Amino acid sequence: MDSSYDVIVVGAGPAGLAAAKSAVDHGAKVLVIEDHAAIGTPVQCGESLALSSIEELGLKPDPSFVANDDVRIIRMYSPNKKKIELIMPEGQKTPGVILERKMFEKLLAVKIANSGAHIYTKTPAIGVLKDNGFVTGIKLKHIDEIREVKSRVVIAADGPSSNVAKWAGMEIYSDIKKFASCAQFQMANVNIDPKISEIYLGKVAPGGGFWILPKQKGFANVGLGIAGNDPKTALAYLREFVEKDERLRNGSIIEFNVGPVPVGGVVKKMVDNGIMVVGDAARQVNPATGGGMKFGIRAGIIAGEVAASAAKNGDCSAKFLKAYEKQWNKEFARRFKAFEIFKELIEEMPDEKLDKLCEQIGTREVPGDIDSQTDLGSMGLRMIWPVLRNYPKIVLKLGKFLPSLR
Numbered sequence: 594m595d596s597s598y599d600v601i602v603v604g605a606g607p608a609g610l611a612a613a614k615s616a617v618d619h620g621a622k623v624l625v626i627e628d629h630a631a632i633g634t635p636v637q638c639g640e641s642l643a644l645s646s647i648e649e650l651g652l653k654p655d656p657s658f659v660a661n662d663d664v665r666i667i668r669m670y671s672p673n674k675k676k677i678e679l680i681m682p683e684g685q686k687t688p689g690v691i692l693e694r695k696m697f698e699k700l701l702a703v704k705i706a707n708s709g710a711h712i713y714t715k716t717p718a719i720g721v722l723k724d725n726g727f728v729t730g731i732k733l734k735h736i737d738e739i740r741e742v743k744s745r746v747v748i749a750a751d752g753p754s755s756n757v758a759k760w761a762g763m764e765i766y767s768d769i770k771k772f773a774s775c776a777q778f779q780m781a782n783v784n785i786d787p788k789i790s791e792i793y794l795g796k797v798a799p800g801g802g803f804w805i806l807p808k809q810k811g812f813a814n815v816g817l818g819i820a821g822n823d824p825k826t827a828l829a830y831l832r833e834f835v836e837k838d839e840r841l842r843n844g845s846i847i848e849f850n851v852g853p854v855p856v857g858g859v860v861k862k863m864v865d866n867g868i869m870v871v872g873d874a875a876r877q878v879n880p881a882t883g884g885g886m887k888f889g890i891r892a893g894i895i896a897g898e899v900a901a902s903a904a905k906n907g908d909c910s911a912k913f914l915k916a917y918e919k920q921w922n923k924e925f926a927r928r929f930k931a932f933e934i935f936k937e938l939i940e941e942m943p944d945e946k947l948d949k950l951c952e953q954i955g956t957r958e959v960p961g962d963i964d965s966q967t968d969l970g971s972m973g974l975r976m977i978w979p980v981l982r983n984y985p986k987i988v989l990k991l992g993k994f995l996p997s998l999r
């Protein structure tokens with residue numbers, strides 16, 4: 594490890610790795626530090642990702658890191674089990690995949706290291722260096738050794754429990770009410786159709802949703818997110834569901850994980866002098882679906898480029914770095930607002946009304962013309978819009994945001 598870099602990325606999750614790749618590709622000298630002993634583990638994720646994000650990272654989806662690229666049906670159940678199905682016709686490319694995230698991140702890290710970035714695991718940031726109102730580096734612990742490493746720009750990609758931006762004096766919320774609490778079993782020997790992703794709403798996962806995401810035949814991520822202030826644990830809900838479902842009851846649990854997801858909206862300020870915040874650390878998670886990888890990866894790609902350019906120009910002020918925040922907001926702010934409103938409208942809807950809405954939506958075929966930038970949440974919302982249009986309150990609050998859903 595050298596004593597100074599153009600860019601130090603803290604956290605080697607999808608957002609941090611995307612930032613590192615982009616900064617290296619734009620000519621910066623980059624250090625990535627990761628707290629865990631291995632990149633990609635533990636996986637705290639349902640592993641569902643838009644294909645476009647993989648392509649944006651310069652990777653071609655292949656079986657070494659894609660577990661399932663043939664989910665044809667997204668099946669959603671209302672509180673009283675009314676069913677919606679969004680069907681992808683055979684022969685049409687699916688817009689999303691279920692990853693083998695451990696391999697995805699490891700392969701990406703190797704690619705980035707081969708491009709010249711320095712990557713160190715078992716190396717947590719333990720503080721930021723500051724000088725004259727600028728973040729100027731990171732204090733870190735490399736296995737058993739404490740070091741101070743200088744940088745022009747720090748990119749905080751340290752996930753939902755982020756500290757780096759807070760150490761720098763930035764406002765990053767940690768209020769439990771703004772987080773979903775998640776638990777997940779990775780289950781083998783379950784009787785699950787590998788072509789169908791399932792989502793359940795209602796009391797099985799209050800304030801969130803329950804998912805079954807198939808990785809292969811008989812192998813699936815089974816989990817849920819609930820409101821962060823629910824007095825019952827996410828694990829308790831997970832156990833209840835699994836025990837009641839005869840397809841899952843006798844399955845084996847290959848992995849278990851729990852984790853928070855920030856669903857309370859994106860932070861207002863993503864940059865300050867010498868520092869940028871990306872991914873879950875910046876709360877860039879779809880507030881309705883809890884999906885964050887696509888938005889964190891895009892944030893990383895934009896931030897890495899801006900950071901490299903800032904280092905090259907010798908201007909790492911908040912004013913210069915703000916180009917990242919502006920671009921991210923341009924691409925996603927209105928979309929996130931739409932999902933925030935959609936979530937509120939659904940949450941305030943009585944169960945019977947939600948059942949009726951789901952009945953009206955029924956089964957729909959995914960149009961053939963979805964472009965490669967489409968995310969699954971936006972695709973779903975656009976597809977059910979013809980039905981939502983019959984609800985005046987929804988039209989009034991959500992209608993103007995529809996064009997931003999891609």
Ligand SMILES: Cc1cc2nc3c(=O)[nH]c(=O)nc-3n(C[C@H](O)[C@H](O)[C@H](O)COP(=O)(O)OP(=O)(O)OC[C@H]3O[C@@H](n4cnc5c(N)ncnc54)[C@H](O)[C@@H]3O)c2cc1C
Pocket residue numbers: 603604605606607608609626627628629637638639640641642716717718719750751752753755756775776777816850851852853854871872873874878883884885886887889
């Ligand atoms: C159960 C569950 C299911 C989910 N399912 C999906 C899904 O299907 N699809 C989807 O898109 N999203 C999903 N999400 C959300 C998704 O996992 C996150 O949005 C995504 O991982 C965010 O990426 P990130 O790089 O910002 O943060 P992370 O992936 O959390 O990575 C942050 C990294 O920073 C490291 N770190 C933290 N502190 C330090 C430090 N001080 N020094 C050095 N390193 C540090 C951490 O060890 C970690 O590796 C799910 C989340 C959960 C909990």
